[in-house]
Amino acid sequence: AGKQRADGTMSREAGKSTGEIVNLMSIDAQRLQDLMAYFHTLWSAPFQITVAIVMLWFEVGPAVFAGVAVLAASVPLTGVIARRMRSLQQQLMKVKDERIKVTNEVMSGMKIIKFYAWETSFGESITSIRNEELKILWRYRMMQTWSRFMWGAVPVLVSAATFTAFVLAGNELTASKAFTSLALFNILRFPTQMLPNMINNCMEARVSVLRLQEFLETPEISALPPPGIVVPGAPTVSVRDAELRWPDGSPLIDHISFECKPGQLTMIVGATGAGKSGLLASLIGDIKAARGSVSTGGNIGYAAQVAWIQNSTVQDNICFGKRFS
Numbered sequence: 001a002g003k004q005r006a007d008g009t010m011s012r013e014a015g016k017s018t019g020e021i022v023n024l025m026s027i028d029a030q031r032l033q034d035l036m037a038y039f040h041t042l043w044s045a046p047f048q049i050t051v052a053i054v055m056l057w058f059e060v061g062p063a064v065f066a067g068v069a070v071l072a073a074s075v076p077l078t079g080v081i082a083r084r085m086r087s088l089q090q091q092l093m094k095v096k097d098e099r100i101k102v103t104n105e106v107m108s109g110m111k112i113i114k115f116y117a118w119e120t121s122f123g124e125s126i127t128s129i130r131n132e133e134l135k136i137l138w139r140y141r142m143m144q145t146w147s148r149f150m151w152g153a154v155p156v157l158v159s160a161a162t163f164t165a166f167v168l169a170g171n172e173l174t175a176s177k178a179f180t181s182l183a184l185f186n187i188l189r190f191p192t193q194m195l196p197n198m199i200n201n202c203m204e205a206r207v208s209v210l211r212l213q214e215f216l217e218t219p220e221i222s223a224l225p226p227p228g229i230v231v232p233g234a235p236t237v238s239v240r241d242a243e244l245r246w247p248d249g250s251p252l253i254d255h256i257s258f259e260c261k262p263g264q265l266t267m268i269v270g271a272t273g274a275g276k277s278g279l280l281a282s283l284i285g286d287i288k289a290a291r292g293s294v295s296t297g298g299n300i301g302y303a304a305q306v307a308w309i310q311n312s313t314v315q316d317n318i319c320f321g322k323r324f325s
Helices: 018-036 041-108 110-115 120-168 175-215 276-283 314-319
Strands: 237-246 251-260 287-294
Touching: 018 041, 018 175, 041 175, 110 120, 120 175, 120 287, 175 237, 175 276, 251 276, 276 287
Parallel strands: none
Antiparallel strands: 237 251, 237 287
16 A cells, blocks of 8 residues: 555545655655754753853843843744744745646646647746745745844844943943853854744744645555456446545546446546546546445456556566566
8 A cells, every 4th residue: 555556646545746745755854854953952052042141140240131131032023933934834835736736737748738739828827826936935035034134133132232231230341251251142142043043944844744744644545455256247347326526525426337247348438527537546446436336356457547657677567566477
């Protein structure tokens, strides 16, 4: 069992397009990998900040609270930016999935598109989706710019506020205190810069985890039952009052009944979108009948609408996992 059939198409049960799977592998998985490099900053950064502030207390006294106030004020702003970036990332990934899905469909059906001169309409469709993606991407990059600004500005503002409060309190800022404090502020720089960035990365990674979880929790493809015994005179394919539906609940075919007997040639004819491929998918177990019954006997050979060839020898492609004899 698996999420993808041998012909390279996704199971109707999984409900994921090739474009979505490409994004899961190339973007979401990579985002989780990038997060792990500095994941422990989430607990080590607060620890380093606490130690540095305590040591600053011994150098500049209560003036350190001015810097702490600036640091505390930056936390809600960082949270707002992180939540906004998470929302934009969800929108961006949804549009990106749609763009790759449509692009793959166009590339796979290029012969038909050329034949009917549909290049302009399909090109406009892809361009429209891409423009929407660019709009969301621009807003996402603006939020990322604000996040980087906070990353660099907070350490400077913390040190400036601390020294200002120290001088305004009537204390003398000597070279020893200034350089020692600057060294401690330099220790503060990395955790105060990385902590907001890691919070943003965790928000983005959470979206990726949910997307990967949704995919991994989709139902596995049901294995086909063993070939039934073909009884002479009995039908090898029997569909009785079957109701077929897509996974989202939309109707496919309703109240269909027919039989195919050995030696017969049966053809399914209908308009585009009438459910011909869906009916064949039900015969190989890709779509389950919501009502009625769909049964087959003997071995089944299925030629998919989109050819799929293994990166192997001609013999391996013909045998398809079975022993050559």
